Amino acid sequence: MANYKLIVILGPTASGKTDLSIKLAKKFNGEVISADSRQVYKGMDVGTGKVTKKEMKGVPHYLLDVANPKKIFTVVQYQKLALTAIKKIQKKNKIPFLVGGTGFYIQSIVDGAVIPEVKPDWKLRKRLEKKPVEELFEMLEKLDNRRALIIDKNNPRRLIRALEIVLSTKQPVPAVFQNKPNFDVLTLGINKTKEDLVELIGKRLLRRLNNGMIEEVKKLHKSGVSWKRLEEFGLEYRFVAQYLQNKITYQEMADKIQKESEHYAKRQMTWFKRDKKTHWIKNYTEAKKLVENFL
């Protein structure tokens, strides 16, 4: 059986993934699966830069608005839903374009990571969160020496998840295991200089502020999404929420969104650079050529 083809389009925030993907999808008979950990939530539109119906230009999009922002959506749910969407697209003899900036989500599809079947236990997590990291690390060391050896011992999230698995299964954390799907993957990365990105982020921020981003956050809060939860989303949601609670001024809010977005872009690039197979492109023409050769 011939392998199915999958085209991945990634890049740092504000690099222009949406525009490029719609152009390419239109040209090559494709449909888009979003790989964005914030666009999955309903009601988070302006702040996440979610494509509008009009911008889609008739190209079907998947994995947008699939979750309630009051609840936490995770990579495992993403993996299942995205794989289903990809199959559906393939069945229609169309080309799936996996598009987004959440490297972890993209990796879960492309590398097919098998994540231990232990659901998040929020009560346990809450309890463990109260303990200092040193103590968490000691606990893990006793229960699973192998995992303790390689884990980031300052990172409570990682420690708590490891403990969650061990305590639930009474077994050590299983070794990393991958079940690679049969995709032929072409990965395109949008290449931007730091200077360009800073400018793009700044312009986009102004646009979002003028397009009702503050109202959007107010509305989310009114509909029952707690400030704490909103702050957890990071970037625009975190700082607009802080502003609305009078924790920071308007100017501080804008400055922080800008700065943190720049940092975020950097973190994304750190992640993306690890995959040496990514083709870094500058424009639509370069992308088009690569896709033509690939298909």
Next chain:
RNA sequence: GCCUGGAUAGCUCAGGUAGUUAGAGCACAGCUCUGAAAAAGCUGGGGUGGCCAGUGCAAGUCUGGCUCCAGGCA
């Protein structure tokens, strides 16, 4: 003009009684990641200590002068 406070990393500031290679937060640079990933963490480079002189074995730290800044009094 006088009084007071200040002048230390790109920025905001810590640095009893003078004593090995002057610190923090932020910024900057680099990185980690396998069920919260726009999250959560880690590492690193940086300073002729406003300037000049003096005292001391030793001065960011004491003394004097000068320059600048903030507030107050005139």
